[in-house]
Amino acid sequence: MALITLTTDFGTKDHFAGTVKGAIYTELPEAKIVDITHEISPFNITETAYIVKNAYKSFPKGSIHIIGVDSELSVQNKHLAILLDEHYFVCPDNGVISMIASEINPTKIVEINIHNHVESSFPVLDVFVKIACFIANGGKLDVIGKETSSYKKLIEIQPKVNQAKNIIKGGIIYIDNYGNVISNISKKLFNEIGKDRAFSITARRYTFSNVYAQYNEVVNYDADDIGLYDGKKLALFNSANFLEIAIYRSNLQTVGGASTLLGLNYRDTITVEFFDEDVPDFVTVN
């Protein structure tokens, strides 16, 4: 059984996603097609990279992931088919793969060259679906393109560590459905640099000295009114293992979320400072 996922910026109103699925079912009547999302902000590579990285791993090995964001072919935007972590990715060479590939080396990358004669304003349909079906039918990557070892890297997704190794400077790469803001600082990096030292996390004028594992760890269930904890801000490692600034039980449509309440936006800086002793007194933790 072929399992093909779709991650695009098509939205869910236009016919694009439906057309792509029809084409896959025409070629592979028994395919399973799963929408990861069609709601990527148009042309946003960082969002795409974050979502694909967090979604693909839960799928069965051998799944084929079509990534249709900013995918028009050009001299600067080749089309790639990639085998990585036993998953296939069919995508433009615009950086979408670099967040995954920065942790796990691709097994094989080919630059797709089947479209010598295809002039298309809908490359996901005209190229990516064909490639995905070819792979699903057991086709080899070598047949559809030339092997390459390079792919574009996204700079944005890499936090910086100072030489003294006591400060990580990261950035906000994603804001989720609840308004929680997600940084590019992974739990792994945090622990490697932190080595169990005390720390303060600063985002704008807010400072945190704890990182939780569940949102409701901020709640004291012995309190008289646990509703008072709604709206409390916290830092946690989210389920994707990135450092996240969240509001407990937030709602962007009503009370707001971390992004709106704390004024935190895409690309804002998040700083973690580690201390060899306790957090010094001059750091005011909210």
Add this chain to the structure above:
Amino acid sequence: MALITLTTDFGTKDHFAGTVKGAIYTELPEAKIVDITHEISPFNITETAYIVKNAYKSFPKGSIHIIGVDSELSVQNKHLAILLDEHYFVCPDNGVISMIASEINPTKIVEINIHNHVESSFPVLDVFVKIACFIANGGKLDVIGKETSSYKKLIEIQPKVNQAKNIIKGGIIYIDNYGNVISNISKKLFNEIGKDRAFSITARRYTFSNVYAQYNEVVNYDADDIGLYDGKKLALFNSANFLEIAIYRSNLQTVGGASTLLGLNYRDTITVEFFDEDVPDFVTVN
């Protein structure tokens, strides 16, 4: 074949829904997965209860319904697996099930206790998917938890009837895609109390003395210009058999719907008064 449905407040942009589907397909390659919705307003239990109640019945007996709204485990929010009306529900014990369970007694409820060691900010993935796949594979509820007979009740979903049994006071529990407002007054209750008497339905300053079965019953198709009926307000028993205040051919994005045009909001009161004679003259019906 296992059929598993998903009802969550994840939204459709984040990776959460995709990740959950991937995990299910990894465990059960032949599963059918159906999105009921991922657009529940964050943490809104009443909306969830209304949607799950109306959706689950049309699915085949034996279907497994994962409800992922406000599902973080805590001392006050247990995880339940429920057999009810020959359907399985895997959900938090926060009231989501009470709208269904108020009409049909659960066959069996167990409090899930497989997560002794699981600390998770993504319980739908880490707990509910595992339970759903276990059930789909024929697993017994007793194995995954301790039987219980209690579950949290939602007060909001119960309309009140006065002692003279001539007045029902209900509330708005849902606003749909067309802006139509749906009360918690069921056709069944309406008929039981009403016993075919004349009635007036009041919502804010609007009064109705008819309840229709189709939206277009307000239209006189012999009229010169049936377009004039667009925007007409009406009461009807909707397809879920609840009393609804609607605008004929409404559109929230353009002309507005009942919620915006009549100023009716979530939790507003809807009153039905029954009369032993005709509707009295002092009741002005719009």
Add this chain to the structure above:
Amino acid sequence: MALITLTTDFGTKDHFAGTVKGAIYTELPEAKIVDITHEISPFNITETAYIVKNAYKSFPKGSIHIIGVDSELSVQNKHLAILLDEHYFVCPDNGVISMIASEINPTKIVEINIHNHVESSFPVLDVFVKIACFIANGGKLDVIGKETSSYKKLIEIQPKVNQAKNIIKGGIIYIDNYGNVISNISKKLFNEIGKDRAFSITARRYTFSNVYAQYNEVVNYDADDIGLYDGKKLALFNSANFLEIAIYRSNLQTVGGASTLLGLNYRDTITVEFFDEDVPDFVTVN
């Protein structure tokens, strides 16, 4: 295997789409169900026609397409089952089919008459699903209705050509996820009337004398900073082969799209004028 698609204005929050899918799986456990979209603007027939026309063709022959927009049964809105281009459509007779049927004659149209006794505010569930499952099981159209040759036509979707055959006046029928505006002028009509003559395309105060095949044909990749091309306006034949006014790499949520930046709305006029010689000097091309 039955493949059934859904195109509706239900939105994705309400239970309607989920309920419909449950009913189909109850009847046809092995069905494939594909959402074309549930995001049609409420009651918008032109949008529906555009989307269905562009989506259906990519599906396998024999697919069954349920169209649930403005589908309440009335004396003026019959229910139809149609065989056209080897695809089945189950839909209201409100014009949704006319954009497809204007190019390809239906093989067979029947006016559904199974609902003599069905009074329903949810006809997609109560009628269309039954019909679709009946067809999927090999049922004949004659059994479910009376053959007819007529169906309602949408006037809006037809551009006008002047007698001298040098001017096409069309209108905007759709605005897509990127804010690009799509006219009802097909590439076929454009070429038939144009006969390779020079032309100018006018939309409000903007004029174009080129029509591209890919969005990025406006980019000069030898330029120092190709980012400068973001936001450039262009005309192209889109993947649906309609004349479209677009903004290169637009984003309605941030910088805007053709609709917002050029002030182009649904139903605005797009004019193409053809010239026997070159485009005259008095035509200022932006």
